[in-house]
Amino acid sequence: MRVAVLGVGLIGGSIGLAAGRRLDAEVAGFDRDPATLARAAELGAVDRAAASVAEALEGAELVFCAAPVGALPALVGEALERSGPETVVTDVGSTKRGLLAAIERADGAGRFIGGHPLAGAETSGVEGAREDLFEGARWYLTPTERSQGVLYDRLQRAIAELGARPQAIDAAAHDRLMATVSHLPHVLADVLVSEAVDALAEESERLPEVGPSFRDTTRVAGANPAIWTDIFASNAEAVAAAIDRLVERLSESSRVLRAGQVEAIREWHGRAREDRRRLLDAELVGGPLSELRIAVENRPGTVAEIALALGRAGVNIEDMALYPAADMRTGAISLWIAGEEEAERAAEVVRELGHAVSPPEAGS
Amino acid sequence: MRVAVLGVGLIGGSIGLAAGRRLDAEVAGFDRDPATLARAAELGAVDRAAASVAEALEGAELVFCAAPVGALPALVGEALERSGPETVVTDVGSTKRGLLAAIERADGAGRFIGGHPLAGAETSGVEGAREDLFEGARWYLTPTERSQGVLYDRLQRAIAELGARPQAIDAAAHDRLMATVSHLPHVLADVLVSEAVDALAEESERLPEVGPSFRDTTRVAGANPAIWTDIFASNAEAVAAAIDRLVERLSESSRVLRAGQVEAIREWHGRAREDRRRLLDAELVGGPLSELRIAVENRPGTVAEIALALGRAGVNIEDMALYPAADMRTGAISLWIAGEEEAERAAEVVRELGHAVSPPEAGS
Numbered sequence: 001m002r003v004a005v006l007g008v009g010l011i012g013g014s015i016g017l018a019a020g021r022r023l024d025a026e027v028a029g030f031d032r033d034p035a036t037l038a039r040a041a042e043l044g045a046v047d048r049a050a051a052s053v054a055e056a057l058e059g060a061e062l063v064f065c066a067a068p069v070g071a072l073p074a075l076v077g078e079a080l081e082r083s084g085p086e087t088v089v090t091d092v093g094s095t096k097r098g099l100l101a102a103i104e105r106a107d108g109a110g111r112f113i114g115g116h117p118l119a120g121a122e123t124s125g126v127e128g129a130r131e132d133l134f135e136g137a138r139w140y141l142t143p144t145e146r147s148q149g150v151l152y153d154r155l156q157r158a159i160a161e162l163g164a165r166p167q168a169i170d171a172a173a174h175d176r177l178m179a180t181v182s183h184l185p186h187v188l189a190d191v192l193v194s195e196a197v198d199a200l201a202e203e204s205e206r207l208p209e210v211g212p213s214f215r216d217t218t219r220v221a222g223a224n225p226a227i228w229t230d231i232f233a234s235n236a237e238a239v240a241a242a243i244d245r246l247v248e249r250l251s252e253s254s255r256v257l258r259a260g261q262v263e264a265i266r267e268w269h270g271r272a273r274e275d276r277r278r279l280l281d282a283e284l285v286g287g288p289l290s291e292l293r294i295a296v297e298n299r300p301g302t303v304a305e306i307a308l309a310l311g312r313a314g315v316n317i318e319d320m321a322l323y324p325a326a327d328m329r330t331g332a333i334s335l336w337i338a339g340e341e342e343a344e345r346a347a348e349v350v351r352e353l354g355h356a357v358s359p360p361e362a363g364s
Numbered sequence: 365m366r367v368a369v370l371g372v373g374l375i376g377g378s379i380g381l382a383a384g385r386r387l388d389a390e391v392a393g394f395d396r397d398p399a400t401l402a403r404a405a406e407l408g409a410v411d412r413a414a415a416s417v418a419e420a421l422e423g424a425e426l427v428f429c430a431a432p433v434g435a436l437p438a439l440v441g442e443a444l445e446r447s448g449p450e451t452v453v454t455d456v457g458s459t460k461r462g463l464l465a466a467i468e469r470a471d472g473a474g475r476f477i478g479g480h481p482l483a484g485a486e487t488s489g490v491e492g493a494r495e496d497l498f499e500g501a502r503w504y505l506t507p508t509e510r511s512q513g514v515l516y517d518r519l520q521r522a523i524a525e526l527g528a529r530p531q532a533i534d535a536a537a538h539d540r541l542m543a544t545v546s547h548l549p550h551v552l553a554d555v556l557v558s559e560a561v562d563a564l565a566e567e568s569e570r571l572p573e574v575g576p577s578f579r580d581t582t583r584v585a586g587a588n589p590a591i592w593t594d595i596f597a598s599n600a601e602a603v604a605a606a607i608d609r610l611v612e613r614l615s616e617s618s619r620v621l622r623a624g625q626v627e628a629i630r631e632w633h634g635r636a637r638e639d640r641r642r643l644l645d646a647e648l649v650g651g652p653l654s655e656l657r658i659a660v661e662n663r664p665g666t667v668a669e670i671a672l673a674l675g676r677a678g679v680n681i682e683d684m685a686l687y688p689a690a691d692m693r694t695g696a697i698s699l700w701i702a703g704e705e706e707a708e709r710a711a712e713v714v715r716e717l718g719h720a721v722s723p724p725e726a727g728s
Contacts, residue, residue, distance in 0.1 A: 118575065124722065125722070127720050128659045128720045128722070130659065176563070177563075177564065180559065180560050180563045180564065181560055181564070181574045181575060181578045182575045182577055182578065184556065184559075185556065185575075185577040185578050185580070185581035185582075186577055187614070187617055188552055188556060188581060188614075189577075189581060189636065189640075190617075190632060190633055190636035191610060191613040191614055191617060191632075191636075192548065192549065192552060192610065193636045193639045193640045193643065194613065194632070194635060194636055194639050195544065195548075195606070195609055195610050195613055196544050196545055196639070196643060197639040197642060197643060199540070199541075199544045199606070199609070200541065200544065200545070200643075210545045210643055210644070211482065211545060211546050211549075212584075213546055213549040213550055213553075213583075213584040213587075214545045214546065214549050214643075215644070216549075216580050216581070216583040216584060217549035217552060217553060217580070217581050217583075217584070218549075218640055218643075219577075219580040219581075219685060220576075220577040220580060220581065221636040221637065221639070221640040222633055222634065222635075222636040222637025222638070222639075222640055223577075223637075225630065225633050225634050225637060228633055229626060229629050229630040229633055232621060232629050232633070233621075233624065233626045233629055236621040236622060236624060237621075237622065239618075239621055240617075240618040240619075240621040240622045242559070242563070243614050243615075243617055243618040243621070244615075244618055245559055245563070246555060246556065246559050246614065247611050247614050247615055247618070249555040249558065249559055250551070250552075250555055250607050250610065250611050250614070251607075251608075251611055253551055253554075253555060253604075253607055254603075254604040254607040254608055254611070255604075257596060257597075257600040257601075257603055257604040257607070258600060258601065258604045260597065260600060262593060262597045265593050265596050265597055266589065266593040268554060268555075268558070269554055269586055269589050269592055269593055269596070270586065270589045271558060271586075272553065272554035272555075272557045272558055272585040272586040273585065273586020273587075273589060274586070275557045275558050275560070275561040275585070275586075276557045276582055276585040276586055278561060279557065279560060279561060279564075279574055279578075279582075280574070280579070295492045295494065302675075303667065303671040303681060305672075307667040307671060308669075308672060311666075317667060321583060321685070356491050356492045358488065358489070358492075
């Protein structure tokens with residue numbers, strides 16, 4: 001099989017590596033940045049570094065467009081224009097509806113099937129490319145009524161062979177889903193940070209310490225501005241709708257608080273606890289997550305000591321958060337472990353190291 | 365000095381330990397739960413386990429009320445009633461205005477000075493009590509015009525000797541500040557989780573995978589329901605006001621998105637980046653935080669290996685987040701390191717282990 005990869009950063013490079021080794025494909029690559037393309041060739045992510053999009057497309061049966069969201073309409077359009085009637089073109093962008101609309105009238109639009117792997121968005125650059133980046137990852141595909149069955153079948157098989165779990169989804173549903181679980185958290189982090197800076201400036205001359213809840217909630221504030229501005233803009237309607245629904249919920253919370261309805265507060269907060277557990281459990285194979293709270297000295301080596309002991313005991317850490325105290329010398333560590341037995345074993349291991357552990361608690 | 369501690373959980377127990385060792389005080393303790401009180405005595409957190417509040421108060425110059433927020437009005441009232449005119453009474457609750465209002469008409473209300481240490485809220489129970497829990501921690505004090513100078517002076521000195529950094533603040537300002545940096549993030553986590561569960565139930569039969577941004581933003585959703593319901597209720601007006609301001613910001617974001625104002629989106633997102641950096645830098649001694657992104661296999665031992673190597677190199681990890689990929693076998697780790705040189709050294713250490721590291725990037 002001949003595969004073309006247009007854009008060979010982290011995602012494109014990883015597709016190239018996996019396609020070469022797992023699909024036994026001949027991979028032609030192109031990138032607007034010659035240095036990136038050369039490096040991709042050096043790393044074996046592409047077999048052939050093409051001098052143009054057209055050259056990369058020669059004989060390709062499968063084309064991956066792996067550029068930033070804002071650059072995709074033009075790139076996908078060019079790929080469709082310069083490829084033959086048997087070639088399936090896909091992309092890896094975070095939003096789908098705008099792209100589909102943009103290329104709707106292009107010749108061969110029926111050969112485009114949108115794609116979105118939920119992997120690797122947290123690092124960038126071809127240096128991070130890995131053959132196994134997509135192993136086990138959900139990879140959404142957004143076929144339309146115009147999509148040819150034989151092309152969808154080819155794409156879907158290839159995605160599965162790259163190691164991912166393809167799933168077809170309507171483009172609009174995909175965008176609404178991402179608006180809720182990915183884009184909305186980013187918006188919230190942004191507005192919360194800005195609200196805090198403005199509100200606190202009124203209260204005191206210097207900004208006060210913020211707690212671990214603030215740190216966690218705002219960790220993605222202002223993430224990768226170039227990428228995220230494009231994502232927000234390309235999914236504006238769905239994100240705005242998600243914001244509007246959240247505004248309704250927040251207004252109701254505000255009303256309940258002002259009315260002093262303690263039972264309603266308890267119910268809303270308790271429900272959130274259950275809801276988060278359901279969401280996180282949904283994606284786990286090893287059983288529900290348990291949280292271990294460990295009181296520690298926040299000195300070099302403490303995290304290592306704990307993680308190492310757990311590693312020796314064969315316990316995997318699914319998620320972790322550090323809560324340094326104000327002095328940055330003491331604090332707490334939360335570890336999330338999948339499976340109750342695993343969690344109990346982990347608690348025992350940590351206690352044997354002499355740390356105080358809050359008993360494993362179901363959920364998080 | 366004689367100190368009484370009413371309620372000897374994590375905070376009360378730690379106050380007892382620190383008062384005994386650092387103030388050379390004789391510490392009398394009381395707790396409604398006899399087992400907790402006995403354990404506190406065993407751990408050396410109290411010198412004398414009293415059979416009643418009155419007995420604990422005998423001869424005390426300084427009284428710490430360390431009960432949950434909802435129990436404080438009655439407890440502080442009793443402490444004022446049963447202690448002499450030279451005794452200063454304080455508390456450690458997360459909100460201050462409601463408590464002050466509740467005891468306003470109590471005899472000796474002028475001897476009460478509210479307190480709130482920003483420490484240790486993330487673990488619970490006397491087992492976690494430590495002498496150094498408050499080392500370097502901000503400890504807000506909320507004197508009023510009725511507070512006697514000599515009592516404030518005694519309290520403030522004692523707090524400093526416990527290792528904390530006392531700071532006087534108006535009770536209403538304190539509650540507004542906490543509403544923004546602590547209570548509001550909890551409300552947001554709650555509503556985001558519930559919104560996601562409802563919205564996603566409409567899109568698909570099973571809940572989809574959620575990304576790292578969702579995990580981070582909702583980590584405190586439904587935290588300690590008993591404690592948090594009380595906190596929300598006791599700071600209802602300030603939290604509602606913070607929610608209302610956030611609703612305005614969110615509505616503006618929604619408007620900007622719908623209007624397709626890409627430059628406004630870029631500006632808001634970029635501003636959030638700057639704002640978070642300012643907030644986090646404000647509390648650091650070691651210089652601005654840098655983030656290192658490390659691509660890893662998410663197997664037992666990886667975190668340990670990295671943390672251990674950094675420990676050997678003398679680099680401390682201020683904050684950490686794991687981003688497991690969908691297969692839970694690969695992923696990325698973010699480390700936040702204080703100080704640019706430290707961060708560069710850390711990146712080098714991690715690279716030497718063979719992991720790909722995104723170049724240290726200022727801010728987070």
